[in-house]
Amino acid sequence: xxxxxxxxxxxxxxxxxxxxxxxxxxxxxxxxxxxxxxxxxxxxxxxxxxxxxxxxxxxxxxxxxxxxxxxxxxxxxxxxxxxxxxxxxxxxxxxxxxxxxxxxxxxxxxxxxxxxxxxxxxxxxxxxxxxxxxxxxxxxxxxxxxxxxxxxxxxxxxxxxxxxxxxxxxxxxxxxxxxxxxxxxxxxxxxxxxxxxxxxxxxxxxxxxxxxxxxxxxxxxxxxxxxxxxxxxxxxxxxxxxxxxxxxxxxxxxxxxxxxxxxxxxxxxxxxxxxxxxxxxxxxxxxxxxxxxxxxxxxxxxxxxxxxxxxxx
Amino acid sequence: xxxxxxxxxxxxxxxxxxxxxxxxxxxxxxxxxxxxxxxxxxxxxxxxxxxxxxxxxxxxxxxxxxxxxxxxxxxxxxxxxxxxxxxxxxxxxxxxxxxxxxxxxxxxxxxxxxxxxxxxxxxxxxxxxxxxxxxxxxxxxxxxxxxxxxxxxxxxxxxxxxxxxxxxxxxxxxxxxxxxxxxxxxxxxxxxxxxxxxxxxxxxxxxxxxxxxxxxxxxxxxxxxxxxxxxxxxxxxxxxxxxxxxxxxxxxxxxxxxxxxxxxxxxxxxxxxxxxxxxxxxxxxxxxxxxxxxxxxxxxxxxxxxxxxxxxx
Numbered sequence: 001x002x003x004x005x006x007x008x009x010x011x012x013x014x015x016x017x018x019x020x021x022x023x024x025x026x027x028x029x030x031x032x033x034x035x036x037x038x039x040x041x042x043x044x045x046x047x048x049x050x051x052x053x054x055x056x057x058x059x060x061x062x063x064x065x066x067x068x069x070x071x072x073x074x075x076x077x078x079x080x081x082x083x084x085x086x087x088x089x090x091x092x093x094x095x096x097x098x099x100x101x102x103x104x105x106x107x108x109x110x111x112x113x114x115x116x117x118x119x120x121x122x123x124x125x126x127x128x129x130x131x132x133x134x135x136x137x138x139x140x141x142x143x144x145x146x147x148x149x150x151x152x153x154x155x156x157x158x159x160x161x162x163x164x165x166x167x168x169x170x171x172x173x174x175x176x177x178x179x180x181x182x183x184x185x186x187x188x189x190x191x192x193x194x195x196x197x198x199x200x201x202x203x204x205x206x207x208x209x210x211x212x213x214x215x216x217x218x219x220x221x222x223x224x225x226x227x228x229x230x231x232x233x234x235x236x237x238x239x240x241x242x243x244x245x246x247x248x249x250x251x252x253x254x255x256x257x258x259x260x261x262x263x264x265x266x267x268x269x270x271x272x273x274x275x276x277x278x279x280x281x282x283x284x285x286x287x288x289x290x291x292x293x294x295x296x297x298x299x300x301x302x303x304x305x306x307x308x309x310x311x312x313x
Numbered sequence: 314x315x316x317x318x319x320x321x322x323x324x325x326x327x328x329x330x331x332x333x334x335x336x337x338x339x340x341x342x343x344x345x346x347x348x349x350x351x352x353x354x355x356x357x358x359x360x361x362x363x364x365x366x367x368x369x370x371x372x373x374x375x376x377x378x379x380x381x382x383x384x385x386x387x388x389x390x391x392x393x394x395x396x397x398x399x400x401x402x403x404x405x406x407x408x409x410x411x412x413x414x415x416x417x418x419x420x421x422x423x424x425x426x427x428x429x430x431x432x433x434x435x436x437x438x439x440x441x442x443x444x445x446x447x448x449x450x451x452x453x454x455x456x457x458x459x460x461x462x463x464x465x466x467x468x469x470x471x472x473x474x475x476x477x478x479x480x481x482x483x484x485x486x487x488x489x490x491x492x493x494x495x496x497x498x499x500x501x502x503x504x505x506x507x508x509x510x511x512x513x514x515x516x517x518x519x520x521x522x523x524x525x526x527x528x529x530x531x532x533x534x535x536x537x538x539x540x541x542x543x544x545x546x547x548x549x550x551x552x553x554x555x556x557x558x559x560x561x562x563x564x565x566x567x568x569x570x571x572x573x574x575x576x577x578x579x580x581x582x583x584x585x586x587x588x589x590x591x592x593x594x595x596x597x598x599x600x601x602x603x604x605x606x607x608x609x610x611x612x613x614x615x616x617x618x619x620x621x622x623x624x625x626x
Contacts (some may be wrong), residue, residue, distance in 0.1 A: 012516035014574060203325035203597035204568055207524050255517055255577060260568055261327060264594040271593075271616060279592045280584075281577040284516035303584060 010211070015284050015296060022290040023256075027213045032220040041132040041224065045102050052103060056110035064113045072145040075127040077109045079116035090158045090187070090312055092121040093150060095143055095174070097165035097288070099218050100195075100225040101130050118301055119308055121160065124150065128170070135227035136236060143174045148183065156184040157313050161247075165259070165288055168194025172238035172266070175246055188311040189249040190304060191266065193259045193288050196239035198222040198231040202261025212258040215287035243269050248276040250307040252300055254285020278307065323524070328597050328609055335603040336569075340526045345533040354445040354537065358415050365416060369423035377426045385458040388440040390422045392429035403471045403500070403625055405434040406463060408456055408487070410478030410601070412531050413508075413538040414443050431614055432621055434473065437463065441483070448540035449549060456487045461496065469497040470626050474560075478572070478601055481507025485551035485579070488559055501624040502562040503617060504579065506572045506601050509552035511535040511544040515574025521599075525571040528600035556582050561589040563620040565613055567598020591620065 011023045033040030063082040068075065080086055094115040096108045103111070104127050112125025128142035150159055163171035168191040175189060200219060209216065226236055234241035239262060249270055253263035263279070270277035280303050282289060282296050289297045324336045346353030376395040381388065393399055407428040409421045416424070417440050425438025441455035463472055476484035481504040488502060513532060522529065539549055547554035552575060562583055566576035576592070583590035593616050595602065595609050602610045 010516075010519050012514070012519065012574075014514050014516055014578065201325070201327050203327055206323050206325065207521070207569065211520050255573055256520065260594075261325075261596055264568060265327065265596050267594070268596065268612060272612060279594060281573075281580070281592060281594065283574055283578050283581065299581060299585060 012284050015290075016294050018294045019284065019290045019296055022294070023213055023284060023286070025213060027216060030216055035220070035224060038132045041101070048102050049098075049105070049107050052098075053107050053110065056107065056114070059110035059113045062113050062117050064116045066109060066113050066116075068109075071124070071149045074129075074142040074146050076146055077112040077125040077127065079112045079123045079125065081116050081120060081122075084120070084122060086122070090121045090160060091150060091154055092116070092119045092123045092160045092162065092308075093143075093147060093171075093186070094123050094125045095128070095161070095163035095167040095170045096125060097163065097167040097195075099221045100139065100166040100169065101132070101221055104128070104130055115162075118305060119160070120305070121308070131221075131224045131227065136225055136229050139225075140170055140173050140177065140235060143170050144177050144181070147174055147178060147186075151183065157187050159186040160188050160190065160308060160311070161186045162190030162192070162250075163194070164192035166195050168192055169196060169198070169236075169238065172196055172241070173235050176234050176238050176241040176243075179245060185245065185247045187247060187313070188308070189247050190307070191249060191263070192252045192304075193254070193257050194251070194262055194266065195259060196237060196262040196266050198226065198237045202259075202265060204261040205258055208256055208258050208260060211256045212286040213256070215258045217258075239266055239269070243273045243275065246270055246273065246275045246277075248311055250278055250280070250304060252280045252282075252304065254282040254287070254289065256284055256286045258287050280304075325597050328603075329607050331607045332597065332603045332609055335607070336526055336597060336599070338526060340529060343529055348533070348537060351445045354414070361415050362411075362418070362420050365411075366420050366423065369420065369427070372423035372426045375426050375430050377429045379422060379426050381422075384437070384462045387442075387455040387459050389459055390425040390438040390440065392425045392436045392438065394429050394433060394435075397433070397435060399435065403434045403473060404463060404467055405429070405432045405436040405473045405475065405621075406456075406460060406484075406499070407436050407438045408441070408474070408476035408480040408483045409438060410476060410480040410508075412534045413452065413479040413482065414445070414534055417441070417443055428475075431618060432473070433618070434621070444534075444537045444540065449538050449542050452538075453483055453486050453490065453548060456483050457490050457494070460487055460491060460499075464496065470500050472499040473501050473503065473621060473624070474499045475503030475505070475563075476507070477505035479508050481505055482509060482511070482549075482551065485509055485554070486548050489547050489551050489554040489556075492558060498558065498560045500560060500626070501621070502560050503620070504562060504576070505565045505617075506567070506570050507564070507575055507579065508572060509550060509575040509579050511539065511550045515572075515578060517574040518571055521569055521571050521573060524569045525599040526569070528571045530571075552579055552582070556586045556588065559583055559586065559588045559590075561624055563591055563593070563617060565593045565595075565617065567595040567600070567602065569597055569599045571600050593617075
C-alpha cells in the first residue's frame with residue numbers, strides 16, 4: 001500500500017470550510033534521491049521550487065520594492081514596503097524555509113517580499129547556500145555573515161530575526177552562534193513551526209505522522225544537510241542548545257504539525273531559562289498552516305504582527 | 314478486541330524516564346452505566362473516588378490547615394498554607410475536576426490543600442453538587458454562589474479562579490455567568506487541560522484518542538451532566554461563549570492531551586478578543602499530565618505559579 005493510501009483523511013468540524021478542504025487532501029508520498037546522487041537532488045529541488053514559485057506569482061504585485069544585494073558575498077534580497085523609510089527603523093532578517101535544501105533564489109525573493117508586507121519592516125531575505133553542493137555549515141555561515149553586516153548598520157534593538165520550518169532551524173542556530181561569537185542579541189526572534197531537531201526525537205514525529213498532511217520525516221534530507229556532522233549538535237539542532245540569554249521569542253505551530261514537539265519543547269526550554277517566550281498553536285493545523293489565507297492562518301499572522309509591533313522601540 | 318489491546322504504546326525518548334514509564338501503561342478501558350442507572354453511576358463514582366483518594370494520602374501531611382465551611386449552602390474547604398495570613402491577601406477559588414461527576418468530598422478536600430500549597434494562597438475548594446442526582450445547572454450555580462460570597466470579603470483584584478479538566482469547564486463557565494450577571498472579573502483565571510467543549514468537536518478528540526493514556530471520550534458523562542440541556546450552550550461549553558472582557562488567563566495542555574484542541578481553541582479565542590492569555594503545552598503529556606511529580610509536571614507547576622505571582626498585587 002502506498003503512503004498516500006495509508007494516510008487517514010479525518011477532517012474536523014472545528015475549522016473553517018477552506019481549512020477543511022485543505023485537510024481533505026492527503027499528503028503526497030515523498031521519495032528522495034540517493035544520498036550521493038547530486039544531479040537527482042538538484043532535479044528534485046528544481047521541480048519543487050518551480051511548483052512553489054507558481055503559488056507566489058502575486059508577490060510581484062505587492063507594494064514592496066525588492067533590491068538584490070551582495071552582503072559579504074551572500075545574495076540577499078532587501079524588501080522595503082512602500083512608505084517605510086530606508087535609512088532607519090527596524091529590519092527583519094528573514095531566513096527562508098524549504099527543508100534546508102529548497103526555496104532559494106526566486107522563491108526566497110518572493111517570500112522576502114511577503115515577509116516585508118506582513119512584518120511592516122524592511123526585510124532582508126538571506127539566499128543562503130544549500131546542500132547538496134553546499135552542506136552544513138555553509139548556510140549557517142551565510143546567515144551569521146549577514147547578521148554581522150546588519151549589526152554594522154543597525155542597533156541590535158532594531159534587528160529582528162525569524163524563519164519558518166528550516167528557516168526556524170537556521171534562525172535559532174544563528175542566535176546560538178551569535179551568543180558563542182559574542183555578538184549582541186536582536187530585539188526578538190520568530191520561530192514558525194521550526195525544524196529545531198534534526199534527530200526527529202519529538203513525540204509528534206510519531207503521533208502526528210498520519211495527520212500532518214504537509215510534512216513527513218525529513219531524515220534523508222537532514223543527513224544530506226549535515227554531511228556527516230552530528231545531527232544533535234546545537235548548531236544543527238538548536239533545540240539542544242543552551243538557550244540562556246535568548247531574545248524574546250514567538251513560537252508558532254499547529255495541533256497536527258509534525259514539528260509540534262519541536263515547538264513546545266523549545267518553548268519549555270526558553271521558559272525554563274527565564275526567556276520571554278510565547279507559544280501559539282493553531283487548531284488542526286499541519287506544518288506551516290493551511291493555505292496561508294484561511295481565517296486561521298490570518299489570525300496567527302495577526303498574532304505574529306502584534307508580537308513584532310510590541311518589540312519595536 | 315478490547316480497547317486496551319488496541320491502544321498503541323509508543324513511548325518517546327523526549328521525556329524523563331518516569332514520564333516514559335507512565336506513558337508505557339495503556340489507558341484502562343472505560344465503561345459507563347446506563348443513563349438512568351443512578352445507583353450504577355453512584356457505585357462507579359464511589360469506586361473511582363476511592364482509588365483516587367488513596368493517591369492523596371500525603372495531602373493530610375501538608376503544612377496547610379483545612380477548614381470545612383458552609384458558604385451559601387455549598388460545602389467549601391478553606392485551605393490556608395502555614396504562614397499565610399487569614400484576613401487579607403489573595404484567595405484562589407479552586408474548582409475540582411473529575412468529569413463533572415467525580416472527585417468531590419474527601420478528594421476535593423485533599424486537592425484543595427494541594428492547590429493551596431502550589432498557589433501559595435488561601436484556597437477555597439468548592440464541593441459543588443454533581444450528577445447523577447444534581448445535574449446541570451446545580452454545580453455551576455454552586456460555583457457562582459461561592460464566587461459571590463468571595464466578592465463580599467475580597468476585592469476582585471485579590472480573587473483568582475481556576476480548575477483542571479471538568480474544573481476548567483466550571484471555572485470558565487463561572488466567568489461567563491459572572492459577566493452575564495454583572496459581577497466583576499477576578500484578577501486572573503487558570504485553565505488546566507480544560508473540558509471546555511462538551512460536544513467534543515475539537516480535532517484532538519480524534520487525533521489523540523489513541524495516544525492519550527489517561528482519557529477517552531466522556532460523551533456519556535457529558536449527557537448525564539447536561540440532563541437534556543444543549544451541550545453547546547456557553548454555560549455548558551464555554552469554548553463557545555463570547556469571551557470579551559475575560560481576565561488574564563493561563564492555559565495548559567499536552568501534545569497527547571485529548572483536550573489539546575479545547576485548550577488551543579480557547580487560547581485563540583481569548584487572544585482574538587484581546588485578552589492577555591498564555592499557552593503552555595507539555596511534550597508528550599496526556600490529559601492532566603504525568604504522575605504530577607515528574608520534572609515535566611513540576612516545570613509546568615512552576616510556570617503556573619509564576620503566572621499567579623505575576624498577577625498578585
